[in-house]
Amino acid sequence: MAIYGYRCPHCSDVEVAFPIGTATAAVPCPDCGATSVRVFSTPMLARTPAAVSAQLQRAERSAAEPEVVTSLPRRRGTGVVAAHPATRRLPRP
Secondary structure, three states, X not given: OEEEEEEOOXXXXXXXXXXXXXXXXXXXXXXXXXEEEEEOOOOOOOOOOHHHHHHHHHHHHHHHOOOOOOOXXXXXXXXXXXXXXXXXXXXXX
16 A cells, blocks of 8 residues: 545645555545645655664764774784694695
């Protein structure tokens, strides 16, 4: 179901759910009964994931208020050394 917007001349805007492609040009207002005409708006087809939105906001904020680095990041470990005897002679990175 899609949500379609209608505007009543006497009341406020009304949102009505119809199957996609079956919305009519006008519906009666649920409050006063007057004819509400359809209002076209932008569709909500996609939404930005929360993680992406947070990173975009952080990038915008850092343009005006950059964060100051006070220390170097911790060094990552070298990884797990395999215990198999045949792999001990392999070169290490």
